[in-house]
Amino acid sequence: MQFSYSNPTNIFFGQGQIAAINTVIPTDSKVLVIYGGGSIKKNGVYDQVAKALENYQWQEFSGVEPNPTVETLNKAVEIVKAEGITYLLAVGGGSVIDGTKYIAAASLYDGDGWDIMTGDYKVTDAIPLGAILTLPATGSESNKGAVVTKKATQHKSGFLSPLVQPKFAVLDPDAMKTLPERQLLNGLVDAWVHVCEQYITKPAGGMVQDGFAEALLKNLKSLGDDFSNRDSDSWRANLMWSANQALNGLIGAGVPQDWATHMIGHELTALYNVDHARSLAIVQPSLLRNQIEFKRAKLEQMGKNVFGLQEGTDLAERTIDAIEGFYQSLNVPTTLTEHGNDKAATISAILEQLKSHGMTVLGENQSINLDEMNKILDNAVA
Missing domain, CATH: 1.20.1090.10 (Dehydroquinate synthase-like - alpha domain)
Known part of the structure; x- marks a missing residue:
């Protein structure tokens, strides 16, 4: 066995832990909250996030699909660049977290973000991100990998970079209560x-x-x-x-x-x-x-x-x-x-x-x- 192992993601596990995010996101951050179809507004997670971020400057981006597409994610990249976003908060399952990792890297790259997925661009910098997990499955909340789809060509591809590993992850099992x-x-x-x-x-x-x-x-x-x-x-x-x-x-x-x-x-x-x-x-x-x-x-x-x-x-x-x-x-x-x-x-x-x-x-x-x-x-x- 020859390996180097490090997992720097700070995990907050258990009920009520969403409140802890304001202890790890720098207070001067300009935060973009990224989520999927809106279920977090029905299960109480969105309200807990809003409460935790009440002293922050933040906005939101919704609509990240299951098997997130670069076409959707690039809309968030435009917002990050235009608004000067300095911190990303993924609230969802693996698709939302993977998509947020792509946004984190693509937002600090001047070329076509899909270059990240093809390997034509090796990630050299990324916006810091955290995750609030609502659907346990992929482990994306504490690893350096992401998978994204290019809808135009039906190409699903992944990339790995320690620069997009979440700084923290909240794992509150109560967030699963309304999952089908x-x-x-x-x-x-x-x-x-x-x-x-x-x-x-x-x-x-x-x-x-x-x-x-x-x-x-x-x-x-x-x-x-x-x-x-x-x-x-x-x-x-x-x-x-x-x-x-x-x-x-x-x-x-x-x-x-x-x-x-x-x-x-x-x-x-x-x-x-x-x-x-x-x-x-x-x-x-x-x-x-x-x-x-x-x-x-x-x-x-x-x-x-x-x-x-x-x-x-x-x-x-x-x-x-x-x-x-x-x-x-x-x-x-x-x-x-x-x-x-x-x-x-x-x-x-x-x-x-x-x-x-x-x-x-x-x-x-x-x-x-x-x-x-x-x-x-x-x-x-x-």
């Missing part, structure tokens, strides 16, 4: 696959990383099995903290990571508007079966330590079945149905998108080429 069932399920599945992308790879001797990953998977499995109690304070708090820990950099430090499920899943979202988490549930079981010989040892480890399965020559196969069964127990589909009836054309369209975005070889072993992707999609597309 579908979004809670999506958050659960998204966090689960985040752990898997860093865990179901190949043995690397990372005892802490493996043990912590297995603890998180067991937590998420328990929360899924106990979904009927999702309105309890304990259920909400444990999902919120588990999702945060799933992608704050710790369990992936110094060990192989995959992310092929995400790369293929992004194309399902861009082309067919599949919820991000559901795109992962569609792709992952087929990908694991395709890559089973590379991943057999870790799948067997997961089968024993997470699902409590018995030893046997088919343990890896039974572990994949258990993962797929977990999704199905939550009524989360594991095959793509949003595409219509032409399966061959659908697979061709996804592969063309992957090729156009340079995603021709994926996985921790670089063993998933376009031919393997075709096989994976053949099983994942209904």
Whole structure:
């Protein structure tokens, strides 16, 4: 293991913690509050933010979509530049936080902000930002990554920069109280696959990383099995903290990571508007079966330590079945149905998108080429 690990995000966890933001945002800041469709005005979060910012100069920008588009985010960039905004506050789930990270970087760049996503511009400065999490799923509130979509070309891409990692994050489980069932399920599945992308790879001797990953998977499995109690304070708090820990950099430090499920899943979202988490549930079981010989040892480890399965020559196969069964127990589909009836054309369209975005070889072993992707999609597309 060779790695450098730091997580500088100051986390305020628990009920009533939104009030703490005025202790960490400099008092002379000119703040832009960024949020999505307006649910924060119905669940009391907006009022708490306004109360905490009553001694600040602030304004707001709303309308950030699920799977945020650069077309929308660039409107906020214009406001930041025109109004001299000096601090950004993201109030929402991963899409709002990811979008705010893009705004933070693009606002201090004179060129086309999409250059950040293509890698033509390496972020050298960014406006500081904080986050108030309302939907646990992505862990974006305390990591340096963001994913943004260019609607004009149906291109979904990500970037990483320590300069856009939130300075602080408020995780108040009460903010989840009005979330619809579908979004809670999506958050659960998204966090689960985040752990898997860093865990179901190949043995690397990372005892802490493996043990912590297995603890998180067991937590998420328990929360899924106990979904009927999702309105309890304990259920909400444990999902919120588990999702945060799933992608704050710790369990992936110094060990192989995959992310092929995400790369293929992004194309399902861009082309067919599949919820991000559901795109992962569609792709992952087929990908694991395709890559089973590379991943057999870790799948067997997961089968024993997470699902409590018995030893046997088919343990890896039974572990994949258990993962797929977990999704199905939550009524989360594991095959793509949003595409219509032409399966061959659908697979061709996804592969063309992957090729156009340079995603021709994926996985921790670089063993998933376009031919393997075709096989994976053949099983994942209904």
